[in-house]
Amino acid sequence: MKKQKTENKVQICIDRDFTIGKVDKRIYGSFIEHLGRAVYEGIYQPGNKFADKDGYRKDVIKLIKEIGVPIVRYPGGNFVSAFNWEDSVGPKKNRPRRIELAWGVVETNEFGLDEFMNWCKKVKTEPMYAINLGTRGIEDAKNVVEYCNIKSGTLYSDMRIKNGVKDPYNIKLWCLGNEMDGPWQMGHMTAEEYGRKAGRAGHIMKLVDPTIETVACGSSGLGMATFGEWERIVLENSYDTTDYLSLHTYYGNQKDDTPNFLASSVAMDKFISQVVSICDYVKAIKRSDKTINLSFDEWNVWYHSNEQDKKLEKWVEHPHQLEDIYNFEDALLVGSMLITLLRHADRVKIACLAQLVNVIAPIMTSDTGAWRQTIFYPYMQASVYGRGEVLNTVVKVPTYESEHGDAPYVDSVVIADDENEALTIFAVNKNLEDDFELSCDLRQYAGYKVVEHSVLTHKDLKAINSEKNPDNVKPVDMTKSSKVTKGILTSKLPARSWNVIRLAK
Numbered sequence: 001m002k003k004q005k006t007e008n009k010v011q012i013c014i015d016r017d018f019t020i021g022k023v024d025k026r027i028y029g030s031f032i033e034h035l036g037r038a039v040y041e042g043i044y045q046p047g048n049k050f051a052d053k054d055g056y057r058k059d060v061i062k063l064i065k066e067i068g069v070p071i072v073r074y075p076g077g078n079f080v081s082a083f084n085w086e087d088s089v090g091p092k093k094n095r096p097r098r099i100e101l102a103w104g105v106v107e108t109n110e111f112g113l114d115e116f117m118n119w120c121k122k123v124k125t126e127p128m129y130a131i132n133l134g135t136r137g138i139e140d141a142k143n144v145v146e147y148c149n150i151k152s153g154t155l156y157s158d159m160r161i162k163n164g165v166k167d168p169y170n171i172k173l174w175c176l177g178n179e180m181d182g183p184w185q186m187g188h189m190t191a192e193e194y195g196r197k198a199g200r201a202g203h204i205m206k207l208v209d210p211t212i213e214t215v216a217c218g219s220s221g222l223g224m225a226t227f228g229e230w231e232r233i234v235l236e237n238s239y240d241t242t243d244y245l246s247l248h249t250y251y252g253n254q255k256d257d258t259p260n261f262l263a264s265s266v267a268m269d270k271f272i273s274q275v276v277s278i279c280d281y282v283k284a285i286k287r288s289d290k291t292i293n294l295s296f297d298e299w300n301v302w303y304h305s306n307e308q309d310k311k312l313e314k315w316v317e318h319p320h321q322l323e324d325i326y327n328f329e330d331a332l333l334v335g336s337m338l339i340t341l342l343r344h345a346d347r348v349k350i351a352c353l354a355q356l357v358n359v360i361a362p363i364m365t366s367d368t369g370a371w372r373q374t375i376f377y378p379y380m381q382a383s384v385y386g387r388g389e390v391l392n393t394v395v396k397v398p399t400y401e402s403e404h405g406d407a408p409y410v411d412s413v414v415i416a417d418d419e420n421e422a423l424t425i426f427a428v429n430k431n432l433e434d435d436f437e438l439s440c441d442l443r444q445y446a447g448y449k450v451v452e453h454s455v456l457t458h459k460d461l462k463a464i465n466s467e468k469n470p471d472n473v474k475p476v477d478m479t480k481s482s483k484v485t486k487g488i489l490t491s492k493l494p495a496r497s498w499n500v501i502r503l504a505k
């Protein structure tokens, strides 16, 4: 890789009337799959000293509330493609133990739809429920919407009431299967087959409850050979009953090449732009007024646990699976990925960090506690402070060549919250050696002052947090590094850092 001669300066140009779009809070969503220790020992562990009377881990709920996770996708993932939702409701003694083929384990169904909905209430989050379109059909899709959203007086709504839940759940957001383009997926289909099935499922589900929104499966990654054609054909067959198209992506630093790894957000940015183009192409040929928006409902770093997972014993209950231990450089990329999602706020309305607890997750648990992984911090800070209107920024910054194309040394985004007279800048300095000087003309924001400049940085790119050393990587206050003078904000972005600069009147 050729490093360009750079002046280590980044200039962010904004105009308060030029906006990209309002942040839909659902882009700070996450994901809980029946996989590894996400559910069992993650959010649910009856008998544990941190469990409440229903078996939910209180220490985990506290950390999730700290993030303010607005939606949680459930129950999968690959898991959902052979899942019978009926197994997961009603008296626990009647629930079957099943062979779980997606991850080679045994599923006890001790935790299911009713437990998840009860947990959502405690966490103060909304469900994003995925149906099985792999091994099951549209009849089952209809039944589960009836169970969840019809008040009473029908077979499935009365089943819910008999199971002790009087009021309907009113689940508003439904995923029409998971990664159906992937040959690994149980019930994998061609784009035509899936598009027709998703269209029919969405139709029948919306007959049961016209107020719901549906997410059709896009490609499970930009690298899929069917990418592009898959999106086009699926939408051509399901346009009228689909509201969002999904995108999934995971990145890894297998080659231990940090500059290229940190440039992965360039690939994510292209992925989003390309999917937007395909949605709009189908809109045009359909002469439709309806716009399909995006649900980036799986994104993260995932590679640390790949090798150890190959050695797992089969058909056991909730093993340690996909337990990536995240390091400091992973947190930088997660920060850049959040910035990328925000910069597409006009079309990305939903996104789910995959996943939430223990399985490729910001939160880890053991029998004796719960702690924050490195990636917890950019995710939490974006969710807490990244609410408002995303401004359309012109960012003048040097770039470096990467395998994903030219990558800016600094990724950044500005969010204006006019109601609360606040401005927030998120910025990642990907330069591993040099600090960058940031400047931004804020004269349209007369009287705004720096409230906080929080920085996540570390001398060791591979530094991690653990139960014994939970605070090894955590943000520090560097408010003194930022100031507004005569309406111009200047800041120092340390080499290799995630920055949150908050201003208010």
Ligand code: AHR
Residues within 6 Å of the ligand: 033, 076, 077, 078, 079, 178, 179, 220, 298, 354, 355
């Ligand atoms: O999040 C882990 C897995 O990654 C999900 O089950 C699947 O949808 C994706 O391939």
